Amino acid sequence: MKTFTYRTATDVAAGLEPGATFLAGGTNLVDLMKLGVATPDVLVDVTRLGLDEVTERPEGGLRIGAGVRNSDLAAHPLVRRDYPVLSQALLAGASGQLRNMATTGGNLLQRTRCRYFMDATKPCNKHAPGTGCPAREGDHRNLAILGGSEHCIATHPSDMAVALVALEAVVNTSQRAIPVSDLYRLPGDDPSRDTILEHGELITSVDLPVVPARSTYRKVRDRASYAFAVASVAAVAQVADGTVTDIRLALGAVAHKPWRALTAEQALRGRPATRENFLAAADAELAAAKPLRDNAFKVPLVRNLIASVLEGLTS
């Protein structure tokens, strides 16, 4: 690991000097530092800023402090009662030990990645733009089918963020409020940045709006537990008299960011809640998919997953 200096943050708005990085639970950053993929000169520990509470907002909904641990958030009675999709997504991610350290802000800001990004000896446009992307010809079985570019097809690994996108959560930073779906970037011709945050901009909390609808999360993975998603779906839906009145869908492990399935939502709003319509909506969303040699299986997988999740949620 490259050497660095360490200090604790005392002020949310103090920002960062060049070369410095915020440290929260460390479950992703410390790993990246061990691998030589992240090489900060200064680590600024934000875990003593007191951003560790879940509170009810006066206008309804919840405010989740950026420092709230994933395990505490998943077990929070109001999250379990009003936002089952979020509790389920958190519990589907990582392990008990990791969830005890990982924070809300840190989970959002874990790196969008693939095996080549995690290997500092490999060319990677995320390490250094212009060095190339071995994943296109190499191992891309679990990489992006939507929103990728010739420069990067890595996927954002968070389960929590997929749920937050479906819930239309808002991320509050030291500088502004950002809808969580706008927090993330597609790779385009500069995959080196995962989010739109400026250097030194600190996530302080996440706001959940009131969601008067049912919600759920389902994750498909290669082993039963403690593995990244091959694909996942977060769904929030309301049905009246057999008709979809409200629907929000987000997909995980299919893109450089948690993927809001707006096309599918549009195809379903106001339509009868039938398996046929769910599959047609999934097809409309996946029409833009650009699978590669070894990840084309994700297209029918996601199609069936969307239909199955929506059938369960609306029945």
Added chain:
Amino acid sequence: MNLVVNGAEHELDVDPRTTLLDALREHIGLTGAKKGCDHGQCGACTVLLDGRRVNSCLILAITQQDARITTIEGLDHPVQREFQAHDGFQCGYCTPGQICSAVGMLDEVDKGWPSAVTEDGEDLLSEAEVRERMSGNLCRCGAYANMVPAIREAAAQ
């Protein structure tokens, strides 16, 4: 910096790069917590940090000023006796992490925390629950079949 490990205070002069695992093993001499993958994937380094189970390999020691750490050397818990009674190990390398993880996990169950397989009103320590809740600890010998009843038996005490 100061670390409180198994109730004893230790003053350490560590490089900021030192993980909690290396501080325990190399600086304090407590070699119970094991270095398996060193990337948070195997659970062999699991210790209790202020009572909660964590991967000590992914924590920088310097961030844990005055934290209370419990390692396998500081535990006296039914899970240890039941691992012996049920033969819940083979080579033993993952065992300290398995036991610390199980102790932390049972505390989570006492608090009513759900897992990914929890169904409303069902037993939080069914075999499926124990397997899910312990999925952050790998055992290359595959001694899971005996660990699960050991943990369930310890929970009943």
